Amino acid sequence: MRSDVPAYELQEPRNLADALDRMAREPGGWKAFAGGTDLMVLLEAGKLPHRKFLSIWKLPELRGITITPAHVTLNALTTYSEIRRHEMLAREFPLLCRAAAETGSIATQNRGTLGGNIANASPAADSPPALFVYDAELELVCASGARWVPYHGFWKGYKKIAKGEDELIRGIRMPRDKGFTKQFYRKVGTRRAQAISKVCFAGVARVDAGRIADVRIALGSVAPTVFRATETEKILRDEKPALATLRAAQETLAREIAPIDDIRSTARYRLRVAQNLLAEFCESLAS
Ligand SMILES: Cc1cc2nc3c(=O)[nH]c(=O)nc-3n(C[C@H](O)[C@H](O)[C@H](O)COP(=O)(O)OP(=O)(O)OC[C@H]3O[C@@H](n4cnc5c(N)ncnc54)[C@H](O)[C@@H]3O)c2cc1C
Structure with a gap:
């Protein structure tokens, strides 16, 4: 059900100091309204409980x-x-x-x-x-x-x-300049555009003389928060991107993530896709 728009208040602070001052005087009273792309969806669906917003969109600071x-x-x-x-x-x-x-x-x-x-x-x-x-x-x-x-x-x-x-x-x-030689990003959704992720994978690595000298991996949509897969990174670090290393890393990743069944996908599918994306990332390190 749509929200009752007049029940909401949207004010424009004069500048950043004014916005922060209002928020300090009434903690929890005012919330930021930036581009509104998340907030307007909630408003439209009648699911925006907070009522008072400060539009920060025009603040040059x-x-x-x-x-x-x-x-x-x-x-x-x-x-x-x-x-x-x-x-x-x-x-x-x-x-x-x-x-x-x-x-x-x-x-x-x-x-x-x-x-x-x-x-x-x-x-x-x-x-x-x-x-x-x-x-x-x-x-x-x-x-x-x-x-x-x-x-x-x-x-x-x-x-x-x-x-x-x-x-x-x-x-x-x-x-800047962390010396990564490989960078990899894949978002898997229902479509290529306008889709919320079922799994999102980002990885960077420095490969030195065929070994993974440094690696960082983060995933979205497979746990209550986006997170760094630090245990999986440990398995890969200082190793060659070989099949045995990949298998061990995939097993560790399965223990690190906590995917759920929801409207967009199943836990099983998300696990499989996360492991496949890890494989794609590791393959990119070998080339
Ligand atoms: C059709 C559609 C498709 C979308 N697709 C994607 C997608 O594919 N991937 C994706 O990640 N997101 C997607 N989104 C979500 C959305 O666009 C993003 O999350 C966007 O970055 C939110 O920014 P905003 O400025 O619009 O936030 P707003 O809606 O203005 O605010 C969102 C929240 O952040 C708070 N906030 C905003 N700015 C600040 C600040 N500077 N300091 C403190 N709090 C602040 C607000 O109080 C509110 O709680 C989509 C949204 C729509 C409507």
Whole structure:
């Protein structure tokens, strides 16, 4: 059933300080409204319990991409379209660009933001696996200051994140030049476009003289949160990407993930696909 729109309040703060000040004065009272692509779906379905929103869409302090020799920082309102078009991101962080290109439709990509995707905390979201393997950090701001936190420790459980009620995500920072020689991303959904993931897999590795010197793997849609498959990584690290190593890694991955049956897929299918994607990733390391 549709929501009763007049029951909702949407205000535009003058600037970021004004937004944070209002959130500090009434903790839990105001929530951010960025591109609205998640919130409007809930509103339309009559499933948006929160009533008071601050539109942050026009705040310049939350826009822009900054590059330094050590990092790239995407401010929270960076849209998928901006990510897709960004030359340096395409060169150095191709998995994030792939995730952006496979998120929803062009309309969703023009309006949906990276900060909104992170704050919405869906285990089926497409950019978090890429951000996990790139070791992203998040900048959280409130009226009294700012803090940086590692993204991997920020996710506390199904749709739960370690963000205070008075805090906004301001930026997402990724370190540059990790020397990865292989980067791999696959989203498996019902269709190639406009589909929510059944399984999403991101992997990066440094292969040195035929051995996997460093590797990071993250998956979405196979656990209550997106997560790094650190036990599987351990099996692969310092090994050659040979069949025996792959088999051991696939067994470990089966123990690490916790897929469920739901409207989009079955646990069995998700397990099989996750293992197949691991195999594809390992094959790419051998070539
Ligand atoms: C048709 C359609 C297709 C989609 N397909 C995909 C898909 O394929 N893959 C995928 O991952 N997602 C998909 N989505 C989901 C959605 O587009 C993304 O999650 C998007 O990134 C959300 O960003 P937003 O700015 O629209 O967030 P909003 O809807 O504005 O907000 C979402 C949540 O984040 C909070 N929030 C937003 N910004 C901040 C901030 N800076 N600080 C703190 N909290 C904040 C809001 O309070 C709210 O709780 C789709 C959505 C639609 C409608």
